[in-house]
Amino acid sequence: MTLSNDLMELKEDKIREKYKFAEAMLEGFDHTPRIAAKREPDRVEERSTGLGTRRRFRSTTPGLVTRSTARPEGVRLSERILESDEDVLTTPLQASVLRALRRALSVAQVASDQFAEQTGLDNLKRSNLSGTLDASQKVRFQDLLSASALIALHVFANMTDFLLSGLTVELGETDLQCGEVEEVLLDNDHLALHGALWELDQEIAAANVSTDAQLIGLITSFCEQLMEKVTLRADGKSALAPFSAARYRVEADDFEITGFTPAARARSTSLAMAFKKPEEVVGNHIAKYQAMKLSKMLMAYDFERKLNPFAELGGFIFTFMGDGKPGTGKTTLIQMMAGLINDYCHAAGYAFRYENLSTESIDSYQGKSAQNAKAFIRNVMEPNVIGFGTIDDIDQLAGKRGDRQSSAGQLEITAVLMESFAGANTVVRGNCTFGMFSNYPENVDDALRQRAGARFLVDGPQSREDYIDILHRLMGKNHSIPVGDHDLCEAHAIKKAVAASYDRHSRPQEDALLNVFDKVRERIGDLDTIAKLGAYLKAIQEADDRFTGRAIKNITDAIKVRAMDFELPDEWMENPELFLFRDYDTKKAMIADLAQPITVEMVIQEINRYADSEFRYADKSDEAAIENAVREMQRMEEAKRRFMEAKRP
Missing domain, CATH: 3.40.50.300 (P-loop containing nucleotide triphosphate hydrolases)
Known part of the structure; x- marks a missing residue:
């Protein structure tokens, strides 16, 4: 498939270079939550020796704290996903989920790197590491870091949802939803992804997941909420202009990145309305x-x-x-x-x-x-x-x-x-x-x-x-x-x-417009040139400044x-x-x-059709305003009459 002129390809070799980084994140890292609180399950089931324990039944009211004092804990998302089913062996769908997460994390990093190269963020990072970052660049540096974090989060959630949406169609919808997404960190792209994976791990641990369908439903629900949160944060940020104005494509997955627009495989809405012929x-x-x-x-x-x-x-x-x-x-x-x-x-x-x-x-x-x-x-x-x-x-x-x-x-x-x-x-x-x-x-x-x-x-x-x-x-x-x-x-x-x-x-249908139309024709004749049509439009504007x-x-x-x-x-x-x-x-x-x-x-018919509607709206609006004013005057008169009667001895 050939790419259109405004579509830039994210190279496959660059994506595969990020696989080791993505696999390491899925296998385990330490993270101290800063915005969201740790989800605690309602109860812990006893498990047979050697099988360990799993947290079940997600709390419906996750706590909120402004600064967590929780100790760093190991986030092992791969292990969590493999434990989400009663089957001891890895299921094909669990493997598909892990592959989708690895792929999405890799693409998110490539998109973030490309943004850093386009905007000069990579140079600012090097200057910051060497201690030579000029003070005048610090605000721009922080803005670009936040923008890079938003890009990484959205691309990760967008592509994960995209890759899993096909599985969702096959398995059917599930009513299992994640709690509110809170751990949205904007320090830099790496920390942002750590926060998202920590919260996803918490959601899976606290949810009562017993099937692959529920696991995939929970993850897609999380991704949709994360995208919505990130999109709201990104609104109006000028530093994101280079990313929002461009379009990217991952050819192997038929996946396109169009700013902060979700790209989940096109799903139709189910319509319950009675269609008419x-x-x-x-x-x-x-x-x-x-x-x-x-x-x-x-x-x-x-x-x-x-x-x-x-x-x-x-x-x-x-x-x-x-x-x-x-x-x-x-x-x-x-x-x-x-x-x-x-x-x-x-x-x-x-x-x-x-x-x-x-x-x-x-x-x-x-x-x-x-x-x-x-x-x-x-x-x-x-x-x-x-x-x-x-x-x-x-x-x-x-x-x-x-x-x-x-x-x-x-x-x-x-x-x-x-x-x-x-x-x-x-x-x-x-x-x-x-x-x-x-x-x-x-x-x-x-x-x-x-x-x-x-x-x-x-x-x-x-x-x-x-x-x-x-x-x-x-x-x-x-x-x-x-x-x-x-x-x-x-x-x-x-x-x-x-x-x-x-x-x-x-000819116009509204009397006020018909009056304008007739006067213009009497003055300049038939409306058969651009100049005469323009004169008619000007006459309409003089009759209604809207x-x-x-x-x-x-x-x-x-x-x-x-x-x-x-x-x-x-x-x-x-x-x-x-x-x-x-x-x-x-x-x-x-x-x-x-x-x-x-x-x-x-031209004449379309001018009259549009102007008729505006004059019709104006007449109704004016009449409604007059009726309201009359009612107000009548109320005041009645209020004065009652007031005077009440004052009489």
Whole structure:
């Protein structure tokens, strides 16, 4: 397999040179815990002579101390793992675990060494050992040591989880979880790994492990928690920039290191939702059509290049907002889109990950809501899966800045979503999309709402034909009532319905925007040049100052989507060899051949579609504010009346 240009290989000979170091760590070393307390088992079983004793039953409330006074104790992780099963002989899975740990420790050291060479940390270490380190370099030296420790810990946990995840799939899930990971030391990479192995040894010793499945489940649980802790510590550290910006690959294991992103073998989430077929979605023609297109767009993602041709050519929808009244079909749209992606991924053998950020993510502890939101984003954006993330009722989940009713947790979620959807470090690979849904989008923070690149108006059935179709579908088959003068689902000839929906936006739908549109046309004539279209955009901005440069970007992105106004053929999804399994450049060329030129009509329709939604939100928001003010005035008047009555003798 050839590496892409931005992928650097960690050499196999360098990794194997570290085997002796890794084996020595697994066989035994001394470590005095500094953050975590020693785990004590609830009881010790009596063992026959010659077999020794093993600690069982992990305590559920491990102690916390700021500085341990425990004596150094020998950490012999290899021995601990071999004792974790009743079988006297080493099992094949125990051997696999030890090999995975040795491999992960070796790769962690190579990655740490490469970082030291890139940043000059190796030279600073030599100067420090010789006593010639300049005082002005001490702060940088310590920062780089901490960064090196974080890299070693994350790569170790990441690769161990990656190598064991295949075994986890074979053995099945286990409910055995490790306690909270605490011994995260940042003095240097060696001490950091010692602390992690000591704590893993403690967890295995204190847990009631009786099978290989439980052993592997406990270790993967530990690795996932360690990665989460390290990622939080690494957030915002400038010294880590060289590592975070690079991508590394271990060819023999098909393992990639992409900053602090977990690289466990792509595992799908198990979905319990009831999927819907496209024909079960009545009305919502544009939203339905765009959801169907987007589902196929995601499948064009190239796992080797870690990029989607649509993201490079333009037209990929990374974030979208679906809004409409209650009962108009937002949940049905989610079920349809998730079902389509799930079926496509199943046919191609890709992992599909669906997650919803719910109100349960809001936590009263400071910073915890932000952690939950970051974990949601990280899981969906994982580059080895096809991801679909939804945020239902986002007006309840994400707080509106300046609104006194927004909790601290809601505002934390707003900040995370804004940074993740259009932040300085946001990377759109094209493997995932995020949908925000709301019955009251006017209550969503303006800046967050504008980070939705596309707008799906979920307005439910509209025409007479729509209502006949939905009634017939929901009635089921337990009747003999004739349909009458109507061709069922004739209006659902999707191209025809979408074309009619787009045509409606040749003129604005909102009265305030229609007034702007007519005045501009009276003044400058038909909007048939870039200059006239720009004048129309400026007039919209003068009518609503929330119509900023980000709005223009969203409109141009939507126009590019229209240029890609085609559905990838169904046979490309059903037979992956035709398209999905082709190389990146071939897929890109095949997509480019289907694109169509941008027209003036497309531009006007997309300007009106986007601006209509903003004017609709603004009208609702203003009306809600006026109603609240009126209620407050009425309350004050009533309070004054009662107060005056109470004062009367």
